[in-house]
Amino acid sequence: MEKSKENLIQDVVRRSGVNPRKCMKCGKCSGTCPAYDEMEYHPHQFVYMIETGDIEPLLKSKSIYKCLTCFACVDRCPRGVEPAKLIESIRLSVIREQGNNHLTPQMIPELIDEEMPQQALVTAFRKYTK
Amino acid sequence: MKVSYFPGCTLKTKAKDLDEQARACAEILGVTLEEISNWQCCGGAFTTASDEIATKLSSVRALMEANKKGQPLLTVCSACHNVIKQTNVAMKENPDNFAFRANMNLAPDNYNGEAEVIHYLELLRDKVGYDKIKEKVVKPLEGLKVACYYGCLLLRPSKVMAMDDAENPTIMEDLVKALGGEPVYYAYKNECCGGYIALEDAESAMKKSQKISNNAKAQGADVIITACPLCMYNLKKHTKDVPVIYFTELLAKALGIKE
Amino acid sequence: MQRIGVFVCWCGSNIAGTVDVKAVAEALKNEPGVVHSANYQYMCSQAGQELIKDAIKEHKLTGIVVCSCSPRMHEGTFRKTAEAAGLNPYMVEIANIREQCSWIHKDIAEGTEKAIVLGRTAIAKVNLNAPLMAGESPVTKRALVIGGGIAGIQTALDIADAGFEVDIVETKPTIGGKMAQLDKTFPTLDCAACILTPKMVDVAQHEKIKIYSYSEVVDVRGFVGNFEVTIKKRARFVKEDICTGCGLCTEKCPQKKVPNEFNLGMDNRRAIYIPFAQAVPKVATIDPNYCTMLKTGKCGVCAKVCTANAIDYTQKDEFIDQKYGAIVAATGFNPISMEKFDEFAYSQSKDVITSLEFERLMNAAGPTAGKLVRPSDGKHPQKIVFVQCVGSRCAACAEKGKEYCSKICCMYTAKHAMLTRDKYPDTDVTVFYIDVRTPGKNFDEFYRRAAEEYGVHYIKGMVGKISPEGDKLMVRASDLLANKQINMEADLVVLAAAIEPDKSARPLATMLTASMDTNDFFTEAHPKLRPVESPTAGVFLSGCCQGPKDIPETVSQAGAAAAKVIGLLAKDKLKGNPCVAHSDEMMCNGCSSCEKVCPYGAITYEDKEFRGPNRTTLIRRIAKVNEAICQGCGCCTVACPSGAMDLKGFASKQIMAEVDAICK
Structure with missing residues (x-):
């Protein structure tokens, strides 16, 4: 593995506090994920691909914006792996790069309706933008 | 009894009724909500990454103020509660890294998560007590079948939130019983409504919300209650036949505040 | 002055790989008292032992130090070797240069240095050793088996068949345990009751076996060969000897x-x-x-x-004291509570059941007379989902699950799935699994038959959520091989709940001073070589109280435990451990500190006359140790404020000499 990729994976893992090696590959995270259908890569794959060093497809995938951070996978994992934290860490690696914000203020008028609470906007900006 | 109160952005705007009902009911139950000064939006989501400091500082500031007054910090909005409580536990469990840096960033202070963070439901259950609420009920709900919706923010991560059993919570059901209603048990009460995904993928939020309301309806619900303005938005938008209301509205009705 | 021989073992490359054994032997030659030093590839081998024997005779050794593996491994071996050469066995010391040195060091220089220090330490001790003679105690020829499941039944029958008296204490009103609740047994599908109940009858009719049912052990005193046990026989308000069981x-x-x-x-x-x-x-x-x-x-x-006049509403709990030579723990297991796993909706729907409940539903003597119906509405279930590993292999949640594999679930789930498809071919049966673990004779063949011949669907992936909707159960799960999330309807869901030791095991272990692991399973004396013995002498283990196991394995272990008990009861006398406490009567001030801490009740006091100054006499209270009861734990030596109490073979001055040798 080339050095920069190795460093990136190390960063992602350290920042998340997740140890992918704890995973016993039972798939309960993906068996419980409410956003499964919207994802190209699923929670157990995030853990497995980070463990095997295959991070590029995850960085490019829209899946990192589909996680709802509902923590169902975190709470129900029998091994305490916490996939959602790993997904968040990968997303941060992407949006912390200059010009990589997933959401910009210009996009907002198109997306909202009358009833939408402020909470939706602040949360989305916190998740998608740096 | 006085508690420090963090209303949050939405309770000052789109969810004003939640704020007003909560304050009014608290007064009847002998609790004054003292809004803390100069609070700032919690950000709506707790960023789990260990190197995220700035995004958590508004919560730390609110916690410091409540701590100075020696009062618990109370929220009504599920999201604010989740963010503030997770921040507080991080301050406590991570003194060298996170708490040290947060203290350095704010006014010289040495706060390490000492404040108590409670949700309004915990105030009702643990500080006021459901027996006392029962006494104050003037218009019992008379067998109204209520599906209590928790979503994710109140319960998870369960080790941090520790409000109730994350897979079979009863804090809202027990409140409904105290108000004379009949709670409806349905498994989707702790499944995610889609949350902020509603902004860019309305269809995804719709699928999730419909699963929840369909499950509640299948189990015979007359009404769905929630504590979160974003859950309210998603569920209301995608639920037919059954009204979705804030839990405070039921409380206010039972206590005789609201028609 | 002692004449000490030092023997450094290579243990093949186990020690020699990271310790320069020749340098160790050479360095230890110069220690005080050492007159001979040697090294050899395998000191425990016949040739190695001969080498020691010859050296003892040739150099007139009075003590030896063997630098080798842990004393738990071969201390006994080398003591016998020394004894054969005419040396007192307690003049042997082991320096553990394997587990505590070579295995944990990588650097030869470091390993060698430490091995020399450990050898020097043992030499310092041997210099102060004195020959010790073990006392003898009689053996009570009666065994106690605690627990009357298949493990306890088999152990009791085997001991009794060898001609010894056995008592079984069972907390329930009947013996039989979990096996009595099962329907069929894997992998041969014999009916559990058909193979168990004849054994139960054998127990009842055996002249050497007495059953205390509806009873529990409340106190254990004494030691190997001489246990005194109090049994509480709870009042059942029915005179056991009169009741005919007419019903x-x-x-x-x-x-x-x-x-x-x-x-x-x-x-x-x-x-x-x-x-x-x-x-x-x-x-x-x-x-x-x-x-x-x-x-x-x-x-x-x-x-x-009651025509027999057997009812007695005034009956009281009875306490019975009985003496035993050996005790067997056979306290068994229970499925864990599903309360904390409500993502599977166990508390929300009657149609989500555990595997043990499924056994009862399939059993002809069960609540439905063997008809498989949904507990909620009595309807025949068309789609049945089995979920494996519920609470097993669960490391994240110690407060609700278990970190270990419960071992029996893969097989009984295959059995349940197969029996369902056999009896009700119209049902659709799906098993969600993480791994299918079938190491056992004819086990994998059995599981494959369920899949191949009976058409049970096996899906690799865990269930994440079960939600009751109307009269259906919605099952959300992973299909890892298809990389899909499955949402399927089911009429009945069966959870393979993890198993845990019975709650009575922990207090029993305390009474027996037997050790337990963090999961409350009894610990073996050695996980491979002494699997049915507890480290506490005279206490043996049978069945699931030692770890999860199926019926064939339980029965084998039960027989093995019986063999160990028979070996013990066949002896008339037991040689004790001479490394016991001893009180120096000149220093003892009779304060009772030692008596209070002694876990075995080995210390008593007596008034003794001493000569005082100027021809006076005075009477002082002093401590006496009963050497037959003392286990040499050393608690008293620490508690004694005047330093009167000491442990033979581990005297304070010996220990201090060892510390000095390390610090030199």
Whole structure:
């Protein structure tokens, strides 16, 4: 593995506090994920691909914006792996790069309706933008 | 009894009724909500990454103020509660890294998560007590079948939130019983409504919300209650036949505040 | 002055790989008292032992130090070697240069240096060793088996068949345990009752076996060969020797709404009951929590209908003291509570059941007479989902699950799936699994038959959520091989709940001073070589109290435990451990500190006359150690404020000499 990729994976893992090696590959995270259908890569794959060093497809995938951070996978994992934290860490690696914000203020008028609470906007900006 | 109160952005705007009902009911139950000064939006989501400091500082500031007054910090909005409580536990469990840096960033202070963070439901259950609420009920709900919706923010991560059993919570059901209603048990009460995904993928939020309301309806619900303005938005938008209301509205009705 | 021989073992490359054994032997030559030093590839081998024997004779050695593996491994071996050469066995010291040195060091220089220090330490001790003679104690030729499941039954039968008396203490009103609740047994599908109940009858009829049912052990005193045990025989309000087990009372009792624990609460029994038809002893028991007569004094129906006059509402708990030479723990297991796993909706739907409940539903003597129906509405289930590993292999949640694999679930789930498809070919059966683990004779073949011949669908992936909707159960799960999330409807869901040791095991272990692991399973004396013995002498282990296991394995272990007990009871005398406490009467001030901390009750006091100054006499109270009871734990030596108490073979000055040698 080339050095920069190795460093990136190390960063992602350290920042998340997740140890992918704890995973016993039972798939309960993906068996419980409410956003499964919207994802190209699923929670157990995030853990497995980070463990095997295959991070590029995850960085490019829209899946990192589909996680709802509902923590169902975190709470129900029998091994305490916490996939959602790993997904968040990968997303941060992407949006912390200059010009990589997933959401910009210009996009907002198109997306909202009358009833939408402020909470939706602040949360989305916190998740998608740096 | 006085508690420090963090209303949050939405309770000052789109969810004003939640704020007003909560304050009014608290007064009847002998609790004054003292809004803390100069609070700032919690950000709506707790960023789990260990190197995220700035995004958590508004919560730390609110916690410091409540701590100075020696009062618990109370929220009504599920999201604010989740963010503030997770921040507080991080301050406590991570003194060298996170708490040290947060203290350095704010006014010289040495706060390490000492404040108590409670949700309004915990105030009702643990500080006021459901027996006392029962006494104050003037218009019992008379067998109204209520599906209590928790979503994710109140319960998870369960080790941090520790409000109730994350897979079979009863804090809202027990409140409904105290108000004379009949709670409806349905498994989707702790499944995610889609949350902020509603902004860019309305269809995804719709699928999730419909699963929840369909499950509640299948189990015979007359009404769905929630504590979160974003859950309210998603569920209301995608639920037919059954009204979705804030839990405070039921409380206010039972206590005789609201028609 | 001692004449000490040092023997450094290579243990092949185990020690020699990271310790320069020749340098160690050379360095230790110069220690005080050492007159001979040697090294050899395998000191424990026949040739190695001969080398030691020859050296003892040739150099007139008075003590030896063997630098080798842990004393737990070969201390006994080398003591015998020394004894054969005419040396007192307690003049042997082991320096553990394997587990505590070579195995944990990588650098040869470091390993060698440490090995020399450890050798020097043992030499310092041997210099102060004195020959010790072990005392003898008699053996009570009677065994106690705690727990009357298949493990306890088999152990008791094997001991009794060898001609020794055995008592079984069982907390339930009948023996039989979990196996009595099972329907069929894997992998041969014999009916559990058909193979178990004859054994239960054998127990009842065996002249050497006595059953204390509805009883528990409340106190254990003494030591190997000489245990004294108090058994509490709970009042069952029925005279056991008179009751004929006719069952009339259990039909006439008006209190009908008592959850039947034998059927896991899926139906009701009366307040007076016999757990099941083949119960042993077949006598009725009154449940005091539900009996109207016992609670209010108004009823007495059972006494009226009993033709044998066996009912006695005034019966009290009885305490029985009995002596035993050996004790076998066979306390068994229970499925864990599903309360904390409500993502599977166990508390929300009657149609989500555990595997043990499924056994009862399939059992001809069960609540449905063997008809598989949904507990909620009595309808025949068309789609059945089995979920494996619920609470097993669960490292994240110590407060609700278990980190270990429960071992039996893969096989009984295959059995359940197969039996369902066999009896009800119209049902659709799906098993969600993480791994299918089938190491056992004919086990994998059995599982494959379920999949291949009976058409059971096996899906690799865990279930994440079960939600009752109307009269259906929605199952959300992973299909890892298809990389899909599955959402399927089911009529019945069966959870393979993890198993845990019975709750009575922990207090029992405390009474027996037997050690346990963090999961409350009893610990073996050696995980491979002494698997049925507890490290506490005279205490043996049988069945699931030692770890999860299936019936064939339990029966094998039960027999092995019996063999160990028979070996012990066959002896007339036991050689004790001479490394016991001893009180210096000149220093003892009779303060009772030692007596208070002694876990074995080995210390008593006596008044002794001493000569005082100027021809006076004075009487002082001093401590006496009963060497037959003392186990040499050393608690008293630490508690003694005057330094009068010391441990033979581990005297304070010996220990201090060792510390000095390390610090030199």
